[in-house]
Amino acid sequence: MTSPTKIITRVGAAALAAATLTACIPAIGENGAQEAVPPGATGECPAVKAPGDSAHRQLRAMWIATVGGADWPKPGDRGSKERQQASFRRLLDTAKAMNLNAVVVQIRPNSDAFYDSPYEPWSQWITGKAGKDPGYDVLGFMLAEAHKRNLEFHAWFNPYRISRQADLNKLPADSPARRHPEWVRKYGTGLWYDPGVPQVRELATNAVMDVVRKYDIDAVHFDDYFYPYPEGGRYPDQATYKAYGNGKSLAEWRRGNVDSLVRTLSQKIHQAKPWVRFGISPFGVWRNRTSDPAGSDTRALQSYDDQYADTRKWVKEGWVDYITPQLYWSMNDPRASYTTLVRWWSDQVEDTGVQLTIGQAAYRVGTDAAWRDPAELSRHLTFNKRYPQVRGDVYFSASSLAANTRGFAQKLRDDHYRRPAIPPVAKGADGRAPTPVGDVSATAEGGGKGVRVQWRPSQGSTAYAVYRVAGRKPACAPVDAGALIATVRGGGVIDPGARRGQTYTYYVTALDRTHRESAPARGATVTGG
Template sequence: MAMAWLSGNKGRAKVISAVVASGLLAGCTSAAGGDGRRADAPVAGGVAECTKAEAPGDSRDRQTRAMWIATVAGIDWPGDPGHSVARKKSDYRKMLDRAKALGVNAVFVQVRPSADAFYKSPYEPWSRWISGRQGRDPGFDVLDFFVKEAHARDLEFHAWFNPYRVGRGTDRTQLHPDNPARRNPSWVRAYGDGLWYDPGIPQVRELTTKVVMDVVRRYDIDAVHFDDYFYPYPESGDFPDGATYKRYGGGKSKGDWRRGNVDTLVKGLSEQIHRAKPWVRFGISPFGVWRNKRTDPAGSATAALQSYDDIYADTRKWVKEGWVDYVTPQLYWEIGHRTADYRPLVEWWARLVKGTGVELTIGQASYRAGEAGAWRDPAELSRHLTLNERFPEIRGDVYFSAKDLIGDRGGSTSRLRRDHYATAAIPPPVDGGRRPAPAGKVTASADAGGVRVRWHLSPSERATSYAVYRVDGKAERCAPVPTDRLLVTTRGAGIVDPTAAAGKTYTYYVTALDRLHHESAPARGATVTAARG
């Protein structure tokens, strides 16, 4: 807004990287099917060979491990918008390959950075950050490319929208003539160093809703994602919406009215998204402090800016009302910070989501690694994850941003991998899905490249991907899978495991997954001895 492997288990430390690099066999993608199954899901016959084997449960090994890919100003991608289409595509693929090798299983990609689009929108112009000039066609459907490449690597794709930011700088002539913000100047306010839509104007909320729902209907995304920008952070005086408040305030205090405007957008979008595609989730990554305890007894033991009072985002209400499927508070402070200590904040958020059904992941500041103070120690982020383990409500972490995570800024990613990401991970299961039928006929054979594992695809239309587990030695062929031995997930019908040690025996198990991460029982395992060098 990622990761190498346990220090005492260095043999496993290279497994995911090597398996990915050597070629997972992945399918192609296309538009989503009407039943929620990804259209790239393989379809073929399979046989449930282990009728009594139990499916894996929702263990603590299930985690969301994600990173934000920021496109505004080319922060993570595409860098220079003047790069060729081939260069842009290659850079994105390389970024995803590195993410997959690090154990990442989801990407949150910014597709509407500033009232513009990384796809051909009927409502807004192409983004300047993809083509160099707002409104200029970049020569390919960027969002379609984004989604297909992520799914080909079995990465969830969360489409990240900024609902109210119009642009950097206050010169409206820099907006494309067809930009709704240019055509409707009364909707826009200059504030601080930027232009913003006024959230109190009903037509603005309608536009944002139309923009999001257009993407939900036309692209095979897994989730809609908002970050922390609702009303802008306080800068130069009060946000200039006095005329809007006078017209629409209805007797409420300005604070309550502003929060109500944001609530209306969040609640309405949640309903429309789930009505259109029940399997598409809606998540928000708010500023990490809702309110301070000294302001509100329900708040956290902090003394920081308050999202409730300062940017009019009542995140606590959204969780309590179930308007979001997941929440990812941006806890970008170190353990022991004077005014916003990481420790009491994770405790507060864990208590908030408990019993609500809302999934909690933590926004982590990989961009701060190497800074002065606590962040100079590459173990700071690792300590965050160790602390998270005390709270079963925390189901993973999301890192800002991609370039810092995969670039191993300050050595923090290497430490994360060594301490916490010894194996791959499947995201936690989401309500609404069902276990698909198992895959069938798993075979494993030794060759010069390592061990080649193949299977028959599940006959279930719900099956979208497959999890491959590896245990040492000859094991029972219809045993429950050990979830801490996950090797990799893939969309295809086979992998090559190049990390198998020459002359060593292994047993491989394969399960099928639906798009909401419900997992089948394992197919009958296959045992093989890797070829001797």
Template sequence: MPSRRTLLKGLALAAAASAVPLPALADASADAFAGASVDAYVPPLRQMRGMWIASVANINWPSKQGLTVEQQKAEYLAWLDLAVQRKLNSVFVQIRPTADAFWPSTFEPWSHWLTGTQGQDPGYDPLGFAVEETHKRGLSFHAWFNPYRVSMQTDPSKLHPDHPGRKHPDWILPFGGKLYYNPGMPEVRKFCQDAIMDAVTRYDIDGLHFDDYFYPTSTTAFDDSAAFAKYGAGFPDLASWRRHNVDLMVSEMQQRVREAKPEVAWGISPSGIWRNKGTDPLGSDTKGGQSYDDLHADTRGWVQKGWLDYIAPQLYWYIGQPPADYSKLVPWWSGVADGTGTLLWIGQAAYKAGDPAQTAPEWKDPAELSKHLTLNRDHPQISGDIWYNANDLRADRIGSISTAVNDHYTRPALAPVLPRLAGGQAPHRPVLAYALRRSGGVEVRAVATGRDEPFQFAIFRFPGDAPADGFADARNLVAIVPGDRQVRWTDPDGKQGDHYYVVAVDRANRTSDPSHGFRVV
């Protein structure tokens, strides 16, 4: 999205300016991503495969303001078709981009990115529609919220008359051509949480997702001095107080989600550098913008304190890039997440591959993004990736996306189970009614048991009886089919003598015991 690109633009230009990589650095990076043996690789049963669908500035959906209801719906369905085509299992959809709403909120007005007029009813419930259609395809829906951004312009009078920023002008501050809620005011923090939880509690979402924006800057140009004077007693400086405010937002959001909907995943996608080693010995071997200092976001601390279900750092740099090398940041983040119970997913810069504005030759290499996923295999703490953004997954400039998909998504994958939910009640074991040869392949029919209506059915095919550990990975997983009380699916590659098994999957991605096998005769 333009705002993310702006945040990273300085770093990207600096990298381009210090252009010529030293041979030793290039060799080390090549060794890093070549380390994982493709032949020895076992496709995982569970792997986050997501994409961001951005609404701010009409980046992805809807593509422009004022589309008809049917046009907006058709565009969204096309994004879901793309997700299925790219073999993804999750979408992260921005539904509160600028203190507004893609649902009939009682807290904030309808988003003007829908109709062109803030507060105007679009004629349907976009969030309700999106969640329902996403689940029909067996995809998980993560609702993406920007916590503090109010407007992409600085004139409060242009906000809807009933907007909280008009009713409480002391809540908002201008900076950098935008308006923001003031994170240092307790009433603002509670209001933002209330507005977000309205969607969490009313809709059947799978995840609550924040992006990388908290405080907009570390400078005094963001004038929250009055709030600091009122609430900052006991803090050594403005920066410490600001970090405390963001910490409260993160920790309190966790508490509220756990209390209201414990199976909803709560996570954040921060900018990729917490702190540089030159600033802090615990930091990464980088020289870029630091979220801890610049945005007052202690991303490493959130993971270490267990405040998130997952973290998805935006590692939008190529392998070997100075001053922020993907192959150095991946092991650093893996070390941060290791042993914490916080899942680690990597934000991938699909928008840079093949972009003419990117001068580095690495971004002209169709295999660069695939190399990122290969490098990830050497770090078991990483359980998947999220791609930014949907337009770029569709454009597939220079074939970089299809290369990564063909190299790494050869088998279907379930989304990961949150460690805190892994011990919950698993779905009942389904019944495999039959697996019969038909003209188009082998038709498999499975039926749920008990009161379960599985979210998905995972279908496995083996050349003979399944080994005891045959369901622990995806080597024999041939399909993940959206759930219902029963499912019928045809395997075009099935043949006589194959053995089929079916596993039920619930919304938390927990799996049942496999059904009895059925041999095709």
């Protein structure tokens, strides 16, 4: 496996420099360390509008899987906090080098926790021993490092999976599964909570809401594990169905159980913190058209029938803020082509307000004939441009992006991610955008080191967008969204891409937690030294 640092080398010095634009001034914190620009302060340009929405706005993310040490922490990092943390930072640096703007991190992989939970034991994937305290706040560390790089942190939970092995006695004594074996079902090679048990749904809800209330996460994320994928034989929930079925068919009852969890969590998350989003990344096929006229022209497993996950309903009801179907097929796969499914999902989100992002199979590059060409994923993103409903992409997974098999990640960056991007404004965001920043200045660092751009942070802001235009431009002018060079938390950046002798005008806007953007402040012009 290629080291996560290798892709940084491959994307080149300019890319690395752009990815590591450093904050010059600390961001405003809860301790009020820095005075913010109040409304009506000098520096505003009243007649200039905010950039607004455009195709340049995209969510760009990667999954960081923790179960089994898939991405992090690797087995060799479990004995050392320092080594473990350094490995995580390298993954985040890979994300920044790729000009991504979010990470989706698995923090509850197996009814366990990457944080001090009152409900479940510490995860075995941190130290190698389930229930062992790693000696630091793992989630707090990950969250702080992501936000330091202005990467959104989507906390990824698995609601029902307990263990990939089937011996209940191998779990920690304080595991809810050990304390309540009546909630547990053996299926396939592992252990699962029964979604039909009301206390199971309550446990999953409590685990999620504990994190929502305690941590400054940006989103709650579920993947495709609801009722388990079929592994032969019937899922053993006959007794639960008899107790709670209430005359419904088995399939209808099972879907109702999953719906109940999704609906309840959506309500509770938004009541607790309206800016925290709720997103789900389901299996890519809802139903085949042969089963339902509303389905896609595909011949694949169906989440509706095989996992009892009515993913289309969740979109239509608005229970999710974003949906990220895992479209892990090539452009021309005869069973379920990527193009067919992008069209189908684009139709489903139309007029719902739910944002569509696509789960991309970075792990498949180079695995077989259909994925031998490293340009396959680049073609996916080119095709997405035909459908404005598609608002970004999420890659499975971090290790695959870092490995850069056959140069596919380099090609993605060269073809589509040369500049950073701001995520779309979150579904349901209301209210006013932040106050514009004040006192924008630009100073040549000398010696070809770039330009230092600084500003005074504004009230209600979480991050800032920096735009660079060649030449001397008016101080008050609208900005082109395609001129974005950085998004940061703090009061300044150093732009290493500025060339000696070239004159530039810099504009800065303020962004809040939901990515609403202020108008640009008065710009600053400088000649690179």
